[in-house]
Amino acid sequence: MDDRIILIYILWNFYIVDVFEGTLVRTRCDKSYIGSCLLIYQGRLSMSIKCMKCNRDAIIYQKYSGMHLCRKHFIEDVERKVKLTIRQNFRIGKNETLVVALSGGKDSSVVLHILHKIFHQRRDLEIIAISIDEGICGYREHNIEHAKALAQELGVRHIIRSFRDEYGTTMDELAAKDRVYGTCSYCGVLRKSLLNKIAMELDGTKLVTGHNLDDEAQTILMNHLGGDVERMIRLAPPRALEGLVLRAKPLRNIPEKEVALYALLNNMLVEFERCPYSHEALRGEVRKMLNKFEVGHPGTKYSLIRGFDKMVGVLAKDYPQVTLSKCRVCGEACTGDLCQACNLLGRG
Numbered sequence: 001m002d003d004r005i006i007l008i009y010i011l012w013n014f015y016i017v018d019v020f021e022g023t024l025v026r027t028r029c030d031k032s033y034i035g036s037c038l039l040i041y042q043g044r045l046s047m048s049i050k051c052m053k054c055n056r057d058a059i060i061y062q063k064y065s066g067m068h069l070c071r072k073h074f075i076e077d078v079e080r081k082v083k084l085t086i087r088q089n090f091r092i093g094k095n096e097t098l099v100v101a102l103s104g105g106k107d108s109s110v111v112l113h114i115l116h117k118i119f120h121q122r123r124d125l126e127i128i129a130i131s132i133d134e135g136i137c138g139y140r141e142h143n144i145e146h147a148k149a150l151a152q153e154l155g156v157r158h159i160i161r162s163f164r165d166e167y168g169t170t171m172d173e174l175a176a177k178d179r180v181y182g183t184c185s186y187c188g189v190l191r192k193s194l195l196n197k198i199a200m201e202l203d204g205t206k207l208v209t210g211h212n213l214d215d216e217a218q219t220i221l222m223n224h225l226g227g228d229v230e231r232m233i234r235l236a237p238p239r240a241l242e243g244l245v246l247r248a249k250p251l252r253n254i255p256e257k258e259v260a261l262y263a264l265l266n267n268m269l270v271e272f273e274r275c276p277y278s279h280e281a282l283r284g285e286v287r288k289m290l291n292k293f294e295v296g297h298p299g300t301k302y303s304l305i306r307g308f309d310k311m312v313g314v315l316a317k318d319y320p321q322v323t324l325s326k327c328r329v330c331g332e333a334c335t336g337d338l339c340q341a342c343n344l345l346g347r348g
Contacts (some may be wrong), residue, residue: 135170243333
């Protein structure tokens with residue numbers, strides 16, 4: 001690789017994005033290659049680039065902010081943004097129960113790690129991790145093992161439930177059937193429904209997910225492309241609704257690559273491999289498009305989020321949130337008489 005590279009992220013089984021001179025370069029590397037590559041490229045960076053907040057070697061260049069940051073100040077920057085997001089959108093009061101959706105991937109692992117770091121001394125606060133085994137052979141079992149290890153390391157209560165136990169089927173079985181919708185539609189709906197059900201059972205006051213800046217920007221753009229204003233409004237900072245645990249997204253303002261780098265710098269055992277069914281989703285195309293825009297126009301993803309936050313309050317006046325009722329089959333909260341999960345499973 002060229003010695004002039006400004007920044008490169010080395011991720012196992014992940015696409016590498018090189019932001020040198022606006023060029024998007026993609027390749028792959030194996031797990032054993034990560035450590036040596038990080039040392040090599042950190043060494044190259046240290047020859048000429050120092051942290052803008054101290055005199056240590058910079059490990060990252062945030063093109064959208066113009067800052068070079070060392071390991072210490074990069075970690076502080078991520079955690080500062082998370083704390084600010086919590087204060088602005090998901091304020092946590094006394095005697096709360098935070099239920100964290102822990103898949104074992106980088107995003108959910110990082111959000112659990114940071115929440116524990118911030119709140120572990122709060123005796124009035126309980127953090128519970130829940131993992132959902134969707135039944136994706138060769139993929140989910142590895143993530144579950146990493147989730148178990150992290151929860152044990154942090155001393156966090158960990159609950160594991162499966163599609164098989166709850167719905168009597170697995171994602172692999174659903175994917176093999178003739179179906180109207182893409183695999184991700186089934187998985188997303190069923191997983192969200194089960195996460196909410198478990199959080200309700202635990203008397204959770206917040207259901208915390210690992211959605212990062214890229215996830216939020218992609219979803220906003222997808223809803224724009226589909227003209228789905230009502231769905232877009234549901235992304236806004238939440239309010240209490242009967243039957244639904246409040247969602248919280250502390251990583252909402254952290255780019256995906258920075259979440260991954262944070263995980264690596266903290267020696268977290270996480271999976272970077274994508275779900276084998278993710279190629280079916282429109283999100284993959286939107287991700288590629290947004291990443292190209294971000295390379296050429298740094299800050300594009302943040303701009304999408306800021307623009308959405310400014311207009312959602314106005315749109316909500318014309319599209320008020322509907323009153324929820326209970327599904328006539330499973331009893332979970334829904335907008336009609338049959339919830340999406342039961343509808344997809346043909347239970348109606």
